[in-house]
Amino acid sequence: MQGLYAVFKKELCDHFSSYRFVILFALIAMVSFISSYMAGIHMKENLEALANTRFPFLMLFSATGALFSMVQFVAFFGPLIGVVLAFDSINRERAHGTLIKLISQPIYRDAVINGKFLAGVATITIMLIAIVLVISGLGLALVGIVPGLEEIWRLFIYLIISIFYISFWLAVSILFSISFKNIATSALASIALWIFLSFFVSLGANVVADSIAPVDRQKEPNPEMIIKNIRIREMVSLCSPMVLYSEATQTIIDPMRKTTRSVVLMGPMEELLSSRFQNPLPLGQSILVIFPHMTALVALTLICFAISYVIFMVQEIRT
Amino acid sequence: MEASTIIETVNLTKLYNRQTAVKDLSFKVNEGEVFGFLGPNGAGKTTTLLMLMGLSHPSAGSAKVCGFDPLRSAREVKRIAGYLPENVGFYGDLDAVQNLNYVARLNGIQTNRASEKIDELLDLVGLKQDARKKVGAFSRGMKQRLGFAEVLIKDPKLIFLDEPTTGLDPDGALRLMEFIKSLNRDRQITVLLSSHNLYQVQKISHRVGIMIHGEMVAEGTIESLAKEKLGVGEKEYSLEEIYMKYFQEA
Numbered sequence: 001m002q003g004l005y006a007v008f009k010k011e012l013c014d015h016f017s018s019y020r021f022v023i024l025f026a027l028i029a030m031v032s033f034i035s036s037y038m039a040g041i042h043m044k045e046n047l048e049a050l051a052n053t054r055f056p057f058l059m060l061f062s063a064t065g066a067l068f069s070m071v072q073f074v075a076f077f078g079p080l081i082g083v084v085l086a087f088d089s090i091n092r093e094r095a096h097g098t099l100i101k102l103i104s105q106p107i108y109r110d111a112v113i114n115g116k117f118l119a120g121v122a123t124i125t126i127m128l129i130a131i132v133l134v135i136s137g138l139g140l141a142l143v144g145i146v147p148g149l150e151e152i153w154r155l156f157i158y159l160i161i162s163i164f165y166i167s168f169w170l171a172v173s174i175l176f177s178i179s180f181k182n183i184a185t186s187a188l189a190s191i192a193l194w195i196f197l198s199f200f201v202s203l204g205a206n207v208v209a210d211s212i213a214p215v216d217r218q219k220e221p222n223p224e225m226i227i228k229n230i231r232i233r234e235m236v237s238l239c240s241p242m243v244l245y246s247e248a249t250q251t252i253i254d255p256m257r258k259t260t261r262s263v264v265l266m267g268p269m270e271e272l273l274s275s276r277f278q279n280p281l282p283l284g285q286s287i288l289v290i291f292p293h294m295t296a297l298v299a300l301t302l303i304c305f306a307i308s309y310v311i312f313m314v315q316e317i318r319t
Numbered sequence: 320m321e322a323s324t325i326i327e328t329v330n331l332t333k334l335y336n337r338q339t340a341v342k343d344l345s346f347k348v349n350e351g352e353v354f355g356f357l358g359p360n361g362a363g364k365t366t367t368l369l370m371l372m373g374l375s376h377p378s379a380g381s382a383k384v385c386g387f388d389p390l391r392s393a394r395e396v397k398r399i400a401g402y403l404p405e406n407v408g409f410y411g412d413l414d415a416v417q418n419l420n421y422v423a424r425l426n427g428i429q430t431n432r433a434s435e436k437i438d439e440l441l442d443l444v445g446l447k448q449d450a451r452k453k454v455g456a457f458s459r460g461m462k463q464r465l466g467f468a469e470v471l472i473k474d475p476k477l478i479f480l481d482e483p484t485t486g487l488d489p490d491g492a493l494r495l496m497e498f499i500k501s502l503n504r505d506r507q508i509t510v511l512l513s514s515h516n517l518y519q520v521q522k523i524s525h526r527v528g529i530m531i532h533g534e535m536v537a538e539g540t541i542e543s544l545a546k547e548k549l550g551v552g553e554k555e556y557s558l559e560e561i562y563m564k565y566f567q568e569a
Contacts, residue, residue, distance in 0.1 A: 002427040003425055097404060100402075
């Protein structure tokens with residue numbers, strides 16, 4: 001335990017004093033701040049419309065003010081935080097010869113990797129809580145809306161999902177930093193995987209869906225084929241943690257969403273009608289809807305960390 | 320002088336991808352002695368040291384360090400034995416005290432006791448005035464001395480030194496050897512010293528072992544090896560002659 005605590009403390013100190021963390025934190029804080037500010041301004045101008053909304057506070061996070069909402073932004077660039085925090089966590093120590101020194105101290109070897117992972121998770125947690133609190137404060141001051149109990153719960157769940165999501169990327173980059181001896185290689189591998197899973201999986205999903213269940217738009221559309229096409233596309237794109245995460249968080253942040261995605265095809269008038277008279281989903285039901293997503297994200301994170309743990313424990317460390 | 324055995328290996332073997340790095344190594348180190356561990360590059364000295372520290376798993380055979388098996392009780396071995404690798408690494412963006420503090424915490428030393436100890440050790444290795452300098456700016460010799468401070472922080476009974484004099488100037492190497500001798504004399508620390516600096520090793524070692532191609536070809540006091548290899552009655556001998564003789568035979 002003493003070893004784990006020592007490593008944890010050292011890594012946490014390193015994170016908070018390193019320039020790259022400060023720069024990244026400044027960037028993310030700035031962008032989320034601006035996006036929420038835009039959302040807030042937008043809400044202030046349209047106070048009429050707000051009278052109908054039950055949860056105006058959550059709109060600070062989910063409304064696309066300028067270009068994207070705060071939730072979308074974290075889904076996109078959250079992985080970068082995880083990658084930057086850990087892409088060189090093990091191989092830098094190996095290159096500088098400090099790893100052998102660490103493991104020749106009377107600690108269990110797993111204290112090194114556990115301490116590093118936990119310090120990363122702690123950093124992410126502090127960072128996200130800080131950002132959410134700043135935005136909440138901004139909402140209070142700018143729009144003058146106070147969060148209700150349910151909104152606080154929803155934000156809390158959002159925070160937990162986000163922590164796991166970014167921790168997944170932390171675990172991925174730790175895994176790469178263990179398996180690649182070269183720091184540049186591990187950084188590139190993490191970023192390549194990030195780009196692949198975030199951008200190309202949804203593209204690939206379209207290709208796979210269209211080849212398995214082609215929808216001919218010229219001819220009379222076959223509803224069965226269209227639904228099959230959409231189902232396949234959804235299934236494939238769920239391989240991407242980003243899709244998992246954004247569906248989960250958007251459902252929890254926006255109580256008006258009843259499913260993670262609507263398979264049901266509706267015309268514009270029907271949609272308008274149904275949205276005018278529908279009530280928000282209760283918190284428990286929202287959680288039920290996204291429960292599979294949450295489980296998948298947690299499992300992905302744990303599996304990834306478990307793999308790196310095993311590799312690190314059996315690896316021969318000579319330098 | 321009859322001393323108790325602190326390190327004992329029995330047929331210690333290590334294979335890397337079917338290549339033998341260490342082959343049936345059996346030797347003993349007595350408590351309180353300086354054991355010179357000699358051999359050409361790639362003879363398996365570092366591998367042996369790693370196995371004794373419990374950092375590398377032997378393919379066959381067994382070892383005992385202070386009565387503990389490094390394979391099963393690695394933590395106990397690491398608590399009493401210090402290891403100074405050839406290229407000792409530090410966190411370059413931390414200063415000397417912070418580096419030592421981290422190691423002290425990993426060893427579970429209380430904070431107030433640790434700072435006392437760090438002061439004392441920095442004084443001992445002559446880095447007192449550089450205590451608050453970033454280690455990234457240290458010279459090779461300073462790093463080597465800081466490495467010694469780091470190894471000594473856990474009050475080891477036994478230290479493994481892997482080529483401690485490589486890259487040091489002649490004067491620095493000489494003073495380092497004197498320092499190792501003083502550690503052995505004043506603090507009763509057993510030293511297992513691997514080095515190519517035969518002249519220095521001869522001056523401070525009680526016994527030596529010569530390892531070639533993963534095998535220990537000779538083990539004993541320098542006099543006994545001299546008798547064996549260079550003939551009895553020879554007064555003027557050097558470890559270098561003995562070493563070269565073994566090396567040519569192998």
